[in-house]
Amino acid sequence: xxxxxxxxxxxxxxxxxxxDPRVKxxxxxxxxxxAVMFNELPVLLVLFLLQIPFVLVxxxxxxxLRSLRGAMFLVTFLFVFNLIFGYISPSTIPGGVSPLxxxxxxxxxxxxxxxxxxxxxxxxxxxxLSLALEQSRVPYEFTFAFTTAVRFVPVLAEEAxxxxxxxxxxxxxxxxxxxxxxxxxxxxxxxxxxxxxIRRSLELAEAMESRGWGASxxxxxxxxxxxxxxxxxxxxxxxxLLVSAIYVRxxxxxxxxxxxxxx
Amino acid sequence: xxEVKDVHFTYPTGVEALKGVSLSIRNGEFVAxxxxxxxxKTTLVKQFNGLLKPTKGEVLxxxxxxxxxxxxxxxxxxxxVFQNPDHQLFSETVEEEIAFALRNFGxxxxxxxxxxxxxxxxxxxxxxxxTSPFMLSGGERKRVALASVLAWNPKVIILDEPTIxxxxxxxxxxxxxxxxxxxxxxxxxxxTHDVExxxxxxxxxxxxxxxxxxxxxxxxxxxxxxxxTLRAAIVPPQITQIFLGLTDLGLxxxxxxxxxxxxxxxxxxxxxxx
Amino acid sequence: xxIIETENLTYTYPGATKPSIRDVSLTIEKGEFVILxxxxxxxxxxxxxxxxxxxxxxxxxxxxxxxxxxxxxxAERPIYEMAQRVGLVFxxxxxxxxxxxxxxxxxxxLENIGVPRDExxxxxxxxxxxxxxxxxxxxxPHELSGGQQQRVAIACVLAMQPDIMVFDEPTSFxxxxxxxxxxxxxxxxxxxxxxxxxxxxxxxxLASKYADHVVIMDExxxxxxxxxxxxxxSEAARLIGVGIPKATRLWQLLQENGIQLEGVPTSSEExxxxxxxxxxx
Numbered sequence: 001x002x003x004x005x006x007x008x009x010x011x012x013x014x015x016x017x018x019x020d021p022r023v024k025x026x027x028x029x030x031x032x033x034x035a036v037m038f039n040e041l042p043v044l045l046v047l048f049l050l051q052i053p054f055v056l057v058x059x060x061x062x063x064x065l066r067s068l069r070g071a072m073f074l075v076t077f078l079f080v081f082n083l084i085f086g087y088i089s090p091s092t093i094p095g096g097v098s099p100l101x102x103x104x105x106x107x108x109x110x111x112x113x114x115x116x117x118x119x120x121x122x123x124x125x126x127x128x129l130s131l132a133l134e135q136s137r138v139p140y141e142f143t144f145a146f147t148t149a150v151r152f153v154p155v156l157a158e159e160a161x162x163x164x165x166x167x168x169x170x171x172x173x174x175x176x177x178x179x180x181x182x183x184x185x186x187x188x189x190x191x192x193x194x195x196x197x198i199r200r201s202l203e204l205a206e207a208m209e210s211r212g213w214g215a216s217x218x219x220x221x222x223x224x225x226x227x228x229x230x231x232x233x234x235x236x237x238x239x240x241l242l243v244s245a246i247y248v249r250x251x252x253x254x255x256x257x258x259x260x261x262x263x
Numbered sequence: 264x265x266e267v268k269d270v271h272f273t274y275p276t277g278v279e280a281l282k283g284v285s286l287s288i289r290n291g292e293f294v295a296x297x298x299x300x301x302x303x304k305t306t307l308v309k310q311f312n313g314l315l316k317p318t319k320g321e322v323l324x325x326x327x328x329x330x331x332x333x334x335x336x337x338x339x340x341x342x343x344v345f346q347n348p349d350h351q352l353f354s355e356t357v358e359e360e361i362a363f364a365l366r367n368f369g370x371x372x373x374x375x376x377x378x379x380x381x382x383x384x385x386x387x388x389x390x391x392x393x394t395s396p397f398m399l400s401g402g403e404r405k406r407v408a409l410a411s412v413l414a415w416n417p418k419v420i421i422l423d424e425p426t427i428x429x430x431x432x433x434x435x436x437x438x439x440x441x442x443x444x445x446x447x448x449x450x451x452x453x454x455t456h457d458v459e460x461x462x463x464x465x466x467x468x469x470x471x472x473x474x475x476x477x478x479x480x481x482x483x484x485x486x487x488x489x490x491x492t493l494r495a496a497i498v499p500p501q502i503t504q505i506f507l508g509l510t511d512l513g514l515x516x517x518x519x520x521x522x523x524x525x526x527x528x529x530x531x532x533x534x535x536x537x
Numbered sequence: 538x539x540i541i542e543t544e545n546l547t548y549t550y551p552g553a554t555k556p557s558i559r560d561v562s563l564t565i566e567k568g569e570f571v572i573l574x575x576x577x578x579x580x581x582x583x584x585x586x587x588x589x590x591x592x593x594x595x596x597x598x599x600x601x602x603x604x605x606x607x608x609x610x611x612a613e614r615p616i617y618e619m620a621q622r623v624g625l626v627f628x629x630x631x632x633x634x635x636x637x638x639x640x641x642x643x644x645x646x647l648e649n650i651g652v653p654r655d656e657x658x659x660x661x662x663x664x665x666x667x668x669x670x671x672x673x674x675x676x677x678p679h680e681l682s683g684g685q686q687q688r689v690a691i692a693c694v695l696a697m698q699p700d701i702m703v704f705d706e707p708t709s710f711x712x713x714x715x716x717x718x719x720x721x722x723x724x725x726x727x728x729x730x731x732x733x734x735x736x737x738x739x740x741x742x743l744a745s746k747y748a749d750h751v752v753i754m755d756e757x758x759x760x761x762x763x764x765x766x767x768x769x770x771s772e773a774a775r776l777i778g779v780g781i782p783k784a785t786r787l788w789q790l791l792q793e794n795g796i797q798l799e800g801v802p803t804s805s806e807e808x809x810x811x812x813x814x815x816x817x818x
Contacts, residue, residue, distance in 0.1 A: 127637040148635045154679050155631060159350070165314050166351040169343040170411065171335045171367030188363070191353035195397065199349070203632035206586075209595055210625040211693060215617035216651035222644035222661065224654070300683060300712045402577055428628075428709050430577045430739050431780030456712035459742065459783070498713040501742045501783040501805050508809030512816055521783055525790040531816065532796065 015230060016058035016123045021132035023231045023238075024120055030238045031116040034245040039094050040254045041105040048112050050241075051119055060122045067118040071111060079107040126150040135225050148204070156197070163192045264290055265311055265341075265419065265450075270320035272306055280306040281317075282474040288452065290418070293445045295461045295482070296454045298471035299496045304454045307471070308421050311452070312341040339368055342417035346424040348408035352396040357388060360396050361411045368415055382414040402433055419450040426457045438464055462486060462500040462519040470495050487517040540701060540733050541565040541588065546602035548583060548592055557583040559757040561602070567700070570727045570734045570747050572765070575754035576778055581737045584754070585705050587611065588735070590619040607700050621650065623701040624694030628709050630686035634678035639670070639689050642678065646697045664696040667730070668722055684715035691722060701733040702726065708740060720744050742782040745769065746804035753779055766801040784808035 016024075035047055055064045085092075086099025093102045130147040134140065167188045168174070174185050248254070265288040272281035280303045288294055296304045309315040310322045313334040322329045324337060345351060354360040361382050365375045383389045386406040391399060396407050405425075412420065422441075426434050434457075441464065445451045455461060461468065461482055468485045470478040472495040478485045485491055487503045499507065500519045507516055514531060518524050546561040558580040565571055573581050586592045590611050593600040604611045607622040627633055636642040643664050647657045665671045668688045678686060687707055694702060704723060708716035724747045727734045738744045745751070751768040753761040755777045761768050768774055769781040770789065784802040788811075791798065798815055802808035 127641070130637065144635070147637060151635055151637055151678065162345070162347075163350045165309070166343075166345045168334045169312055169314060169338050169345070170351065170364035171338050171415075173333070173335050173367070188351075188353045192350055195352075196349055200632050203627065203629060204635060206591060206595065206625075207627060207633040208635070209591060209616045210589055210620055211646035212617045212620040212649035212697065214615075215620070215649045218651050219648050220651050220654060220657065221648060222641060222654065222657055299714060400578065428706070430575075430778070432576055432778035434780075435778075458713060496714055498717065498743075502787065504805035505784060505787070505808045505812065508805065509812060509816070512813065514816075521786050521790060524787055525794065528791065528812070528816075529794055529796070535816070 012059070012125075014058045014123070016054055016119075017125070018228075018230065019123075019234055020225055020227055020231045021120075021124050021129050022136060022225075023227070023234050024124060025132075027234055027238045027241075028116045028120045030242045030245075032113060034241060035109050035112045035116075037245055037249050038109070039102070039105055041097075041101055041108065043248070043254060044105055044108045044112060048108060048115070051112075051115055054119055054123075058119070058123045060119070063122050064115070064118060067122070068111075068115065071114050071118075075107045075111055078110050079103050082106045131221075131223055131225055134221060140219055152200075156193070159196060160189065160193055163189050163196075166192075264288070264323075264325055266323040267307070267310065268321045268323070270307075270310060270317040270322060272310070272315060273318050274306075280474055281310075283320075284471075284474070284476055286469060286476060286479065288419075288450060290450055291445070291448055293441070293451045293464070293466040294453075294469060295464070295466045296452065296469050296471065297456060297458075297461065297495070297497065300456065302471040302495070303474040304471055305423055306474075308343070308423065308452060308454055311337075311419070311421060312343050313337040314343075335367065338364075338417075339415065340417055341419045341421065342412040342415070343421045344409055344412050344423065344425065346427060348404040351408055351411070352404060355395060356393050357383070357391045357396050357399075357407050357410075358393065360407055361414050364411055364415050370415070378414045378416075382410040385413065386410040401428065405429075413444075417449075419452065420444060421452045421454070423454045424456070425453060426455060426460050434460055456497070458486060458498055458500050462502070465519070470497070472496065483517050483519050486519055538567050539564050540567040540607055541735075542603070542605045543587075544603040546584075546587065546604055547600070548587065549599045550583075550596065551598045553598075555757075557757055558587075558754075561754075561757075561759055563752065563759060563762065565733065565735070565750070567733055568727070568731050569750045570724070571736065571750045571752060572741070572744060572748040573735055573737045573752045573754070574739065574741065574779055575760075578756075579754040580757040581754050582705055583757075585625065585703050585735070585737060588701070588703050589623045589625045590614060590616040591625070617649070620646065620699075621697055622699055623703060624697060624699040626687075626690050626694055626702065626704045626707050628706045630683055630690050630710065631678075633690040633693065634686060637677055638674070639665075639676055639678065639681075639692075640674045642689060643692045643696050646693060650697070660696050660698070664692040667695060667725070668692040682715075683710050684718060687711065687715075687719055688722060691719075691726075695726065699732070701735065703735045703737075705737045706739070707736075708738070708743075713740075713743065716740060716743055720747060723747070739780060741769070741780055741803075742784070745782050746807070753777065765803055769803060770801050 035044065038044055055061055083099055083103035086102050090099055093099065130143055133143040133146060172185060172188060267284055267286045270281050270284045273279045284307060296307060298304050306315060310317060310329065311324065313329045316330055324340060329337060352360060354363060358379055361379045362375055365378055383392055386409060388406055388410055396404060399407065425437055429437065441451055465482045467480065468482045469476055470485055470491065477495050478491045486499055489507060492499050502521055502524045503519050506514055506518050510516060515527060518527055543561055543563045546558060547556050548558050549556040561584060575581055587604055588606055593612060594616050600612060609622065611619060634642050636645060640661060643661045644657055647660060665674055668691050670685065670688050670692060673681065673685060708719050711719065720743060723734055723736060726732045736744060745765055748765050751763065751765045752759055753768060753774060760777065761771060761773055769785040774781055782803045784805055784807065787808060788798055788801055796815065798811040800811060802811055
């Protein structure tokens with residue numbers, strides 16, 4: 001169950017990890033808007049490269065590269081798809097670039113979108129994130145649901161493993177049989193898991209009520225997120241990025257590889 | 264016959280749960296694997312039916328290494344009753360639940376029907392044959408889980424923490440049941456930290472601490488030895504604790520049972536009178 | 538001064554054919570350490586849920602009779618109000634912890650009530666210290682052992698500073714050593730802080746030495762109610778099938794054989810002491 005290892009967040013400290021999640025989210029949003037504004041390959045390349053300093057400062061290179069690898073399947077698909085359609089009807093390509101350049105650009109744009117979110121999640125721990133949610137105007141019920149879900153992921157994963165063991169010990173062979181049989185093999189695992197989840201949520205509800213859930217409309221908070229110098233810097237960077245992107249889009253003629261290469 | 268040969272086991276998370284465990288269990292024995300939570304008891308017994316395979320060393324069941332046969336094949340011989348029955352109940356009726364394993368093992372329909380009826384009778388569940396297992400009480404669900412394992416008549420039966428959440432009466436019934444199964448020739452292995460329960464059953468005790476076996480032998484000998492119980496961080500039975508507090512009067516300390524304690528004290532007093 | 542008073546309390550779960558508790562009349566004095574026990578299904582868990590209002594507000598069903606806790610009529614008060622007078626610690630430690638750090642979990646109840654941050658900080662620190670788990674403050678609940686988790690659960694309830702704390706089989710999932718630690722913590726709360734304790738337990742050999750009041754239920758009714766020594770020694774207790782402490786059982790067997798001890802022991806220390814007097818003579 002190594003997938004769920006990622007949820008066991010270690011308390012890492014770096015200039016990026018320590019940033020207020022709301023500010024990081026703003027930055028990601030700006031990245032998103034900027035990426036969507038452009039079809040031009042050189043610009044998208046710049047946007048992609050802009051993420052690398054953040055990744056390095058946060059020290060999450062290995063995980064980031066792993067998420068890049070994970071995205072490759074869809075990226076390749078997008079590339080091929082756009083390439084085919086580009087060749088079929090080259091007149092529909094904006095900017096009049098070659099189908100090859102366009103396909104690269106679209107694939108890269110997707111990568112920029114995905115990777116900026118990836119950096120956000122890699123540098124924000126679940127408790128930090130839930131705290132940010134609490135302090136934004138998100139209703140507490142949603143934040144609580146989010147936090148509780150994250151809290152119980154490793155528990156449910158372990159329970160699924162125990163249930164699988166219990167059924168294997170009764171002769172259940174998950175790998176045997178044709179496709180339909182294999183799906184049915186999972187019923188003895190899913191049902192106990194679901195029943196257990198329902199029982200668990202009942203116990204949780206009892207505990208919540210017994211500790212004053214709903215006592216006051218104005219919940220107070222043990223922690224408070226305070227914006228520091230680094231956060232303001234990131235806000236400034238984001239604003240500069242947004243303004244530059246708008247300026248470049250409307251006032252700067254952009255070179256494309258098609259133009260630069262000899263015909 | 265189960266043989267554990269210098270077994271080491273490390274979980275994928277890196278936790279080393281077994282650090283060189285060796286042990287033999289003969290057919291028809293009654294063994295209690297004891298120790299604190301986290302000592303490695305459950306990790307050890309999961310090696311017996313192949314759910315876990317040793318990272319180093321080997322486990323032989325009837326002469327065959329657990330690495331060489333499938334879990335399903337091992338399960339046929341080694342039945343495992345998990346601590347929480349809710350981790351296995353999923354059928355629409357108790358009947359179906361008991362039949363599940365029998366179907367997995369390829370029993371013919373006639374034999375299957377007979378076995379199900381037999382198991383229902385044995386555990387006093389006949390009236391619940393067509394009931395949904397989810398409608399039953401906690402104690403009844405435990406019996407369904409036990410019935411579903413006994414139905415296929417494994418040679419060895421492992422019970423993981425069978426006394427948790429049980430009241431005194433339920434534990435007494437369980438104890439008698441275990442004795443009965445053992446008398447019928449089954450090898451019974453219980454994993455438990457319930458010292459009082461073990462004191463009443465008096466089986467062979469294998470005491471574990473931090474992934475190793477620290478003692479293996481007669482329940483009375485082990486549970487009354489203060490050095491051993493300290494090492495394994497377990498609490499001796501209450502009767503033993505009483506006698507450990509009276510050693511200066513020349514009383515023996517290897518007493519775990521209430522009736523025996525009464526006898527010993529009466530004899531001591533008789534002796535005093537003379 | 539009675540802190541809990543019930544009179545003919547009867548409750549039937551929705552859809553059930555018969556009541557889970559019947560005509561329960563009980564008085565508990567402030568500062569008592571009460572052990573509530575009985576065979577499975579006797580109604581002790583149901584009774585606990587009445588004390589803080591889960592019954593009838595969370596569970597619906599039919600509740601009859603009188604119940605006053607900390608001078609409040611439970612049937613007329615919302616659960617969140619009762620929660621500040623009576624805390625409830627449940628059997629499974631895992632399902633009482635919902636936050637991603639111990640500190641945040643302990644603060645949960647206080648956040649709900651709306652306690653200001655400075656006061657909250659103080660109470661959280663105090664609760665962690667009283668239960669002896671300060672070093673676990675930043676840990677995630679999943680990383681903790683069962684015993685540690687249960688101590689966190691106790692701290693979570695303690696932070697709300699209730700007058701009464703009810704523990705529903707809190708040591709079911711723990712080994713005897715872990716169970717002992719929990720009983721010691723509970724005893725501290727009772728003897729040092731004056732919290733009225735109601736402990737539902739089967740493990741009488743470990744827990745009975747702390748109690749000054751024992752209540753035994755069977756099939757929804759209270760059948761025995763009084764001082765530990767009398768109760769454990771009674772014939773009725775044995776007939777119901779309650780697992781009385783071995784020390785008490787030994788006393789009974791010795792008595793049957795004509796040996797009389799000065800008192801009825803419930804713990805091994807007591808038994809050793811009483812036996813010593815007889816054996817030396």
